[in-house]
Structure formats: structure tokens, C-alpha cells
Amino acid sequence: MAFPIEDKLVIAVASSALFRLDVADEIYRSKGLSAYRQYQRDHEDCILEPGIAFPFIRRFLKFNDLFPETKPVEVVLLSHNDPDTGNRVLRCIDHYGLDITRSAFLTDGHPVDYIDAYNVSLFLSGNESDVREAIRRGFAAGYVLDSKLNDDESDDELRVAFDFDGVLADDSAEQVFQDGGIDKFWKSESNQARVPLGPGPLADLFAKLGRLHTMEEDRRSADPKYHRFLRTAIVTARNGPAQWRLATTLREWNITVDQTFTLGGMNKSRILKQLRPHIYFDDQWSPHLEAAKEFTPSVHIPFGCRGECEDKPGNME
Numbered sequence: 001m002a003f004p005i006e007d008k009l010v011i012a013v014a015s016s017a018l019f020r021l022d023v024a025d026e027i028y029r030s031k032g033l034s035a036y037r038q039y040q041r042d043h044e045d046c047i048l049e050p051g052i053a054f055p056f057i058r059r060f061l062k063f064n065d066l067f068p069e070t071k072p073v074e075v076v077l078l079s080h081n082d083p084d085t086g087n088r089v090l091r092c093i094d095h096y097g098l099d100i101t102r103s104a105f106l107t108d109g110h111p112v113d114y115i116d117a118y119n120v121s122l123f124l125s126g127n128e129s130d131v132r133e134a135i136r137r138g139f140a141a142g143y144v145l146d147s148k149l150n151d152d153e154s155d156d157e158l159r160v161a162f163d164f165d166g167v168l169a170d171d172s173a174e175q176v177f178q179d180g181g182i183d184k185f186w187k188s189e190s191n192q193a194r195v196p197l198g199p200g201p202l203a204d205l206f207a208k209l210g211r212l213h214t215m216e217e218d219r220r221s222a223d224p225k226y227h228r229f230l231r232t233a234i235v236t237a238r239n240g241p242a243q244w245r246l247a248t249t250l251r252e253w254n255i256t257v258d259q260t261f262t263l264g265g266m267n268k269s270r271i272l273k274q275l276r277p278h279i280y281f282d283d284q285w286s287p288h289l290e291a292a293k294e295f296t297p298s299v300h301i302p303f304g305c306r307g308e309c310e311d312k313p314g315n316m317e
Contacts, residue, residue, distance in 0.1 A: 005119045008074040009208040012118060013057060014111065015079055015089040016126030017144045019048035025126075040085035048092045052144040052297045053124045055151035056279040059158040059229075061099050063212060066219075066229060072212060076118045077103035078111035080127075115139045121205045124299065132302050140201045142281060143300045147293030150278050157231055159277040160209065161296070164236040166283035168206050169197035169249055171304030173242070186241060193244040196252035201303045202281060203253070206232075210255040231258045235271050235280070237288075239264030272296050 015021060024043075028036040057075055064071040077093070077100055079086050086105045093100050104114050112134045115123055123134050123141040134141035165174045177185040212230055220226045234257055238246055243262040250257060261271045269291035272280060276296065282288045283301045292298045 005074065007070075007072075008119065009072060009205075009212065010074045010076060010119045010121055011057070011060060011205075012076045012078045012111070012115060012120040012123045013053055014123075014125035014127060014130070015051075015077065015081070015086075017051055017053040017124040018057060018077075019051045019054070019089065019092055021048065021051070021126070037082070037085045040081070040088050044088045044091065046088070047095050048088070050096070050149065050151065051126070052147055052149065053279065053299075054096075055149055055297060056158070056160070058096070058098060058151070059278055062158070062229065064099060067215060072215070074102065075100045076120065078114060078118075078123065078125075079103065079105050080107070080111065081105050082107040112137060112139065112141075115141075121208055122202065128302070131300075135201060135301070135303050140205055141301075142202075143302065145289060145293050145298045145300060147298040148295060150276055150296055156227065156229070158229055159231045159233065159275065161233040161235050161272065161275060161277035161280040162202065162206065163282040163284070163288065163301075164234050164238060164246055165197075165200070166304045167200050167202050167281050167301050168234070169200045169203070169246075171200070171283070173197060173245070174304065189242040189245050193241060194248050195245070196249040197245065199253075201301055207253065207255060210253075213256060213258075233257065233259040233261065233275060233277065235261045235268050235275070236263065237265060237268075238262050267291055269295055 024036060024039055027039050060073055061075060063073045077089065079089065081089065083105045111130055115134060121140060123139060124144055125131050125141065126144050128143045131141040131143040162168050165171055173185065173189060176188045209230065209232060213232065216228050216230060220228060236246065239262045263271065268288050272292050273295045278297060279299060280292050280296045281299045281301055282292065283303050285300065289298050289300055
């Protein structure tokens with residue numbers, strides 16, 4: 001019987017997002033691929049420390065424990081490693097008890113080529129060039145930043161926070177601001193307050209998280225003692241008239257979000273420090289992600305007119 005991958009919310013992750021590979025990546029950059037492969041084989045039994053996406057992935061997989069009859073989520077490993085050097089990553093997955101059973105070790109292949117095949121709604125990687133290529137091809141992808149982990153094992157929630165424009169929604173409103181300044185932006189948003197924005201790169205992920213939200217609400221209706229696991233939040237620089245268009249868009253998408261923060265230029269870290277999400281997505285490096293990384297695992301979405309940034313040195317993964 002074929003595995004119903006189309007029925008799952010699938011996240012693909014590179015080992016560079018899931019584990020700390022600092023030493024191995026430095027060997028790859030300074031000594032080349034052969035030295036990297038030898039190092040990984042020599043250290044096959046050395047367990048890697050959790051990486052930036054680890055708290056999110058570990059909690060995300062818990063949905064299959066909460067809903068064992070349908071097992072609604074799936075995590076797939078997409079790796080530049082060959083199957084031999086990839087053994088270290090598989091050992092670490094087993095060590096931490098992560099239910100990741102599907103993988104692609106591509107050697108000279110490109111992970112982005114297999115995003116559609118695995119029905120992936122989000123690809124997380126520490127290799128920025130892979131992420132930018134995925135975005136260029138129209139897939140949802142994020143570059144994990146060197147940021148603070150939030151992995152208190154006694155914490156019984158999964159909190160996911162998003163910027164709005166250029167992440168959940170398209171960047172058409174931001175383009176108005178870039179072209180015409182703040183006055184033109186306010187006028188445009190006021191005139192289009194009842195016109196929903198188009199979907200951005202993470203809209204599909206957001207919608208599917210909304211279905212998990214609905215599943216939990218149905219469970220809580222049947223069992224009032226059930227404690228909701230997933231909490232979603234939008235943390236956006238919008239305020240004033242611009243927040244009405246946000247509400248219009250969410251209503252059009254028929255998605256309920258647990259918390260919305262419209263900050264109007266406030267430093268987002270003031271909210272994120274209190275919210276403590278297990279992952280935060282934004283398309284803007286400065287000032288938002290620079291501030292966020294001190295408080296939460298942070299992911300850059302290199303999309304649209306604010307998403308451009310200089311490429312960082314490429315990792316093996």
C-alpha cells in the first residue's frame with residue numbers, strides 16, 4: 001500500500017538546520033569535500049548537538065503522537081551528503097528519538113529538485129544558496145540563522161511566529177512603500193482595506209498549520225480538558241489602517257491565528273522575548289531578525305523586495 005504523502009503536512013530539513021555542524025562545515029570550507037567526508041566517517045559515533053531548527057522539528061513531530069490514527073505530519077531529511085557520510089546524521093536522529101524515517105542523500109544532486117516529489121510545504125536549511133534557489137523556483141524555504149535555541153523540554157506547546165508581508169502574504173504592499181514612501185503606503189492600504197493580499201511563500205504552510213489548529217479545536221470540543229499544543233502568532237510592523245488589511249486577508253483565507261501583534265515600528269524583540277516562539281520567520285534582516293535571534297530560533301525568508309541579502313559562505317548542507 002502506497003504511503004499517502006499527499007495527506008501529510010511535510011517539512012523537509014537539511015542536517016545543517018537540524019544539528020550543529022560547525023566543525024564539519026569549517027573542514028568542508030577550508031579543506032574540501034574529501035576531508036569533510038573522512039571527518040564525518042571518523043566521527044560517525046559522535047553525537048551532534050541540536051541545531052537551530054531542532055526544537056521546532058522535535059515538537060512538530062509530536063502531532064503524530066497526539067493524533068496517532070491519522071499521523072498528520074512528516075519530516076523528511078534532504079541532504080547533500082552521500083549515504084555513507086550521512087550515517088552520522090541518521091545515528092543522531094536515532095539518538096534523539098526523532099521520528100524521521102524518510103531521507104534523500106543526494107551527493108552531487110540538488111535538494112531543491114526533490115521538494116515537490118516529497119510534497120514539502122517548507123524546506124529548512126543552513127545553506128543559503130539552496131534556500132534562495134528554492135525560493136526562486138517558487139517553493140517555501142527558510143535559511144536558519146545562528147540564533148538562540150528555545151528547547152525547554154518541560155514546555156508542552158509548539159509556538160510558531162511569523163512576520164506577515166513577504167512571508168505569509170506577498171510583498172505587494174511593501175513594494176508600494178519602497179516605490180512611494182510611507183504616505184503612499186498608508187493611502188494604498190486605506191483604500192484597499194477590504195482587498196485581501198495574495199499568498200506569500202509560507203502561505204501553504206500557514207494554511208496547513210491552520211488545519212492542525214482545527215483538529216485540536218475539535219479535540220478540545222470533545223474533551224474540554226484537552227490542552228492545545230499548537231500556538232500561532234503574527235508579529236508585524238503594520239499598525240493603524242494597515243492592520244485592517246491584515247484582518248481582511250486572514251478572513252479571506254479562513255485561517256484563525258492565536259495572537260497578532262501590530263507594532264508600527266516597535267522593536268519586535270520586545271514581543272518575541274515574552275512570546276518565546278520555537279521558531280520565527282521574517283523576510284527582513286535588519287532590524288527584525290537581528291533583534292529576534294537573541295530570543296528565538298530565527299529563520300530568514302529571502303523573498304521579494306525586502307528579502308535580498310548577501311550570500312553567506314556555503315555549507316556542505
